Structures are given as structure tokens and as C-alpha cells.
Amino acid sequence: MKLATWNVNSIRVRLPQLLDWLAAAQPDVVCLQELKTETPGFPREALEAAGYACAVNGQKTYNGVAILARTPLSDIAADIPGFADEQKRVLTATVKDMRVVCVYCPNGQAVGSDKYEYKLHWFAALKDYLAAELSRHPRLVVAGDFNVAPEDRDVHDPKAWEGQVHVSEPERGAWRALVALGLQDGFRLFEQPEKSFSWWDYRMMGFRRNAGLRIDHILLSAPLAQACTGASIDKAPRKLERPSDHAPVLAELRA
DNA sequence: ATGGCTACGATCCGTAGA
Numbered sequence: 001m002k003l004a005t006w007n008v009n010s011i012r013v014r015l016p017q018l019l020d021w022l023a024a025a026q027p028d029v030v031c032l033q034e035l036k037t038e039t040p041g042f043p044r045e046a047l048e049a050a051g052y053a054c055a056v057n058g059q060k061t062y063n064g065v066a067i068l069a070r071t072p073l074s075d076i077a078a079d080i081p082g083f084a085d086e087q088k089r090v091l092t093a094t095v096k097d098m099r100v101v102c103v104y105c106p107n108g109q110a111v112g113s114d115k116y117e118y119k120l121h122w123f124a125a126l127k128d129y130l131a132a133e134l135s136r137h138p139r140l141v142v143a144g145d146f147n148v149a150p151e152d153r154d155v156h157d158p159k160a161w162e163g164q165v166h167v168s169e170p171e172r173g174a175w176r177a178l179v180a181l182g183l184q185d186g187f188r189l190f191e192q193p194e195k196s197f198s199w200w201d202y203r204m205m206g207f208r209r210n211a212g213l214r215i216d217h218i219l220l221s222a223p224l225a226q227a228c229t230g231a232s233i234d235k236a237p238r239k240l241e242r243p244s245d246h247a248p249v250l251a252e253l254r255a
Numbered sequence: 256a257t258g259g260c261t262a263c264g265a266t267c268c269g270t271a272g273a
Contacts, residue, residue, distance in 0.1 A: 009272085010262055034272085036262070061263055062271075107273055115271095147273070166273065199273070202260035213273075245261080245273080 001253040005143035007033040007246035015043050028070050031102035031143040035064030059088040065102045069095045083125040099137035103144035108165045123174035142219040148175045154214035183219035186231040186251040199246045218251045227254045
């Protein structure tokens with residue numbers, strides 16, 4: 001069972017790359033972020049033809065998340081219940097015996113900005129939601145773009161980034177609060193190459209210089225972490241013409 | 256030098272991403 005998350009930065013632009021990548025990587029469950037299209041504009045037919053059931057929570061221009069699975073999706077729930085938010089950032093579904101939460105966490109723009117405050121409030125609401133989900137579903141995966149680099153080793157230049165948005169202490173505290181629920185960073189369950197990142201700036205030849213951040217994550221509850229046999233970042237799609245600025249992140253689970 | 260891309264939607268620039 002292969003799980004993946006990928007911020008595609010526009011599903012319409014990236015659909016050909018997504019279809020190629022699904023065929024090559026053969027993931028069983030995929031969480032997608034930054035669809036940038038309303039739900040009716042989502043290319044459901046093409047993905048169903050590729051063998052994936054789809055659940056979609058879309059929005060015009062910004063945000064938007066989806067879950068793809070090779071087996072049926074059930075108990076689909078959009079957004080964070082009880083958290084009033086126009087922005088489509090969360091989608092939850094059950095796949096077999098697993099509860100899957102797809103998240104596109106806020107960017108935060110700059111420390112101290114309104115968007116930064118929104119980011120911290122949003123993370124607090126997410127934590128409460130995940131605590132509730134976890135109490136009902138011990139086999140929980142939370143996958144997506146968290147917009148937080150948890151540690152300095154997840155940052156290409158920690159000194160330059162010190163205190164900035166994505167690495168600030170309150171944001172890392174919000175990340176640790178999720179981990180404290182009993183969720184584990186799938187990627188760090190295994191030995192990994194130095195300077196492993198999941199996002200690189202389009203500007204300044206960020207990818208060529210490996211000037212990136214590791215901000216896309218797969219969090220696993222204890223039973224799933226125990227079943228996890230590997231985790232990786234697939235840099236291949238980032239090397240293509242007109243790529244997303246994010247690479248897919250993967251975790252493999254024993255059936 | 257606080258920029259540099261990219262996508263979107265409304266126009267030929269502004270907003271947002273990270």
C-alpha cells in the first residue's frame with residue numbers, strides 16, 4: 001500500500017504530469033493540494049479512467065484539495081467541522097480500514113501578518129479536529145502541504161531562514177502539537193539523505209541549487225507507523241518542463 | 256538589491272504562493 005501527497009499547483013496545468021506520475025509511481029492513495037479550481041472543474045473523468053476514485057473539495061483560483069484512491073472512498077467529509085473558513089484546505093475520507101486526512105495548511109505570508117495569525121488559529125483547529133478523528137479512527141494518516149519545516153535539517157539555509165515564516169517557533173510548536181497527538185513523521189522513520197526537501201522556489205534556480213524546504217509531510221498514527229516500511233521524496237516530477245514547485249512525498253505501508 | 260518565477264483572473268497588472 002503506497003500513500004502519497006503532492007501539491008500540484010493547479011490541477012488543470014499539471015494533469016498530464018499527474019497522469020504520467022500515477023502510471024509510473026503506482027500509488028494507492030494520493031492527497032492533492034492547490035487544485036486552484038472549483039469542484040466541477042476537477043478532471044474526475046481522466047483520473048477515474050486511470051483507475052482512481054476521487055473526492056474533491058475545490059475552490060476558484062486558490063487552495064482546493066482532493067483524495068484519489070484505487071479502492072472506493074467512503075465517509076467523505078469536507079473542511080474542519082465547527083471551524084468557519086471560506087478556504088478549502090481539508091478533506092477527509094475512509095479508504096479500506098484507514099482514515100485519510102488531506103490538508104493544505106496556510107502559508108502564513110510573514111510572521112506577524114494577519115495571514116500568520118490565521119495560520120496559527122487554523123493549526124489549533126486542525127489539532128482539535130485530528131484529536132477527535134484519532135479517537136474514532138486509530139488508523140489515521142494526515143498527508144499534505146503543512147507549510148512548516150519542522151527542524152533546521154529541513155531547511156537549506158537555516159541561518160537565512162531563522163525566525164521566518166515556515167520555520168518560526170510558533171509554527172514549529174503547532175507542528176509538534178500534532179505530533180504530540182500520537183502522529184509520527186513518516187519520512188523521519190527512516191534514514192534519509194542529507195538536505196532532503198519537498199519544495200524549491202521557482203526563482204533563483206532554487207531546484208538546481210537544491211535551495212529548498214521540507215514542508216510536505218505524511219503523518220502516521222502509531223499502528224500505521226508500525227506498518228510503514230519506507231518513505232521518500234520523488235524529485236523526478238520537479239525536473240520536468242513547467243513543474244509544480246513541490247515534489248510528491250511517499251510512504252509505503254505493509255498491507 | 257527584499258527582486259528573481261508561476262498561476263490565476265481580470266485585463267496588459269494585482270494577488271498569492273513560500
